[in-house]
Amino acid sequence: MTTLEEAAPAKVNLFLHVTGRRADGYHLLDSLAVFGPAADRLAAAPADQLSLTLAGPFGESLAAEPDNLVLRAARTLAAEAGVTAGAALRLEKHLPVASGIGGGSADAAAALRLLNRLWGCALEETVLTRLAAPLGADIPVCVASRPARMQGIGEQISPGPTLPECGLLLVNPRVPVATPAVFRARQGGFSPSATLPGAWGSAAAMAADLARLTNDLEAPALSLCPVIGEVLAALRAAPGCLLARMSGSGATCFGIFATPAEAAAAARGMPPAWWAAGGALIT
Numbered sequence: 324m325t326t327l328e329e330a331a332p333a334k335v336n337l338f339l340h341v342t343g344r345r346a347d348g349y350h351l352l353d354s355l356a357v358f359g360p361a362a363d364r365l366a367a368a369p370a371d372q373l374s375l376t377l378a379g380p381f382g383e384s385l386a387a388e389p390d391n392l393v394l395r396a397a398r399t400l401a402a403e404a405g406v407t408a409g410a411a412l413r414l415e416k417h418l419p420v421a422s423g424i425g426g427g428s429a430d431a432a433a434a435l436r437l438l439n440r441l442w443g444c445a446l447e448e449t450v451l452t453r454l455a456a457p458l459g460a461d462i463p464v465c466v467a468s469r470p471a472r473m474q475g476i477g478e479q480i481s482p483g484p485t486l487p488e489c490g491l492l493l494v495n496p497r498v499p500v501a502t503p504a505v506f507r508a509r510q511g512g513f514s515p516s517a518t519l520p521g522a523w524g525s526a527a528a529m530a531a532d533l534a535r536l537t538n539d540l541e542a543p544a545l546s547l548c549p550v551i552g553e554v555l556a557a558l559r560a561a562p563g564c565l566l567a568r569m570s571g572s573g574a575t576c577f578g579i580f581a582t583p584a585e586a587a588a589a590a591r592g593m594p595p596a597w598w599a600a601g602g603a604l605i606t
């Protein structure tokens with residue numbers, strides 16, 4: 324039987340400015356999303372019914388319920404393409420849940436790509452991106468899983484600067500953080516949109532520019548989950564760390580390094596009770 328597979332890489336917000344708020348309460352953002360160095364894996368085999376099983380180190384933190392984003396994405400695609408077949412889906416969960424690196428969003432986007440192939444729908448990437456938007460603000464950018472600028476509430480996607488080869492380290496203290504609570508805890512006004520170059524020639528140049536920008540959700544997330552401060556301090560103390568910041572609504576924080584090997588070495592130096600993954604940023 325044919326089994327197809329897709330990787331669902333972590334999404335990392337290198338900066339995240341909250342630039343405004345819509346009448347429906349959703350926030351307008353300006354962010355640069357990049358992907359790597361850890362991923363969930365989704366596999367699909369043909370079947371009459373739609374089903375989902377969970378595996379992997381974080382599989383037990385989720386229930387394979389109908390509201391799992393993978394199944395919601397599958398139903399959305401089937402409805403759009405008029406598919407009546409099912410699929411036996413298996414999600415291997417390597418990314419911590421509710422952690423600011425869009426694990427559920429990456430899984431949903433992977434489901435769209437995977438079932439588009441399994442069911443022979445042949446929908447263009449732009450169509451999958453449009454289908455993704457109502458499922459969650461982070462899902463459109465995860466469809467291509469390529470570095471991209473996110474604006475609007477996340478659905479306006481455009482190419483970001485050309486990125487240098489560099490290393491990325493992700494560290495999560497194993498404390499889940501709920502995205503709506505972080506947006507609610509935010510105080511103060513809005514930030515301007517960022518001005519970005521067309522390309523960064525080195526990790527150091529990228530880190531220097533990013534240091535002038537912020538993650539506006541870092542302060543509210545810290546107020547709800549103080550251990551984030553310890554994660555940031557550990558990253559800043561790691562040899563070769565050029566910049567440390569929180570991703571998305573937290574609690575995962577990232578460090579930028581000149582090389583993937585330095586990021587992987589720094590991962591081995593993090594406290595064993597935390598989740599850490601170091602390697603290459605997908606350019």
Ligand SMILES: C[C@](O)(CO)[C@H](O)COP(=O)(O)OP(=O)(O)OC[C@H]1O[C@@H](n2ccc(N)nc2=O)[C@H](O)[C@@H]1O
Nearest residue numbers: 348349350428459460461462476477502503506571572
């Ligand atoms: C913080 C980010 O991770 C940055 O990439 C995303 O904006 C969040 O994306 P997400 O988790 O896919 O968000 P959704 O599942 O669509 O929304 C969860 C909740 O976050 C808040 N939310 C989300 C996105 C956004 N632009 N403004 C918001 O205010 C809303 O309260 C919403 O009910």
Ligand SMILES: Nc1ncnc2c1ncn2[C@@H]1O[C@H](COP(=O)(O)OP(=O)(O)OP(=O)(O)O)[C@@H](O)[C@H]1O
Nearest residue numbers: 391392420421422423424425426427428430461571
């Ligand atoms: N396949 C899935 N993987 C992870 N979470 C899922 C999935 N399906 C549904 N969810 C629900 O979505 C919520 C958010 O999970 P997710 O891991 O995507 O958050 P996040 O990393 O904070 O995302 P973001 O960076 O987009 O804010 C979880 O609380 C979980 O109950």
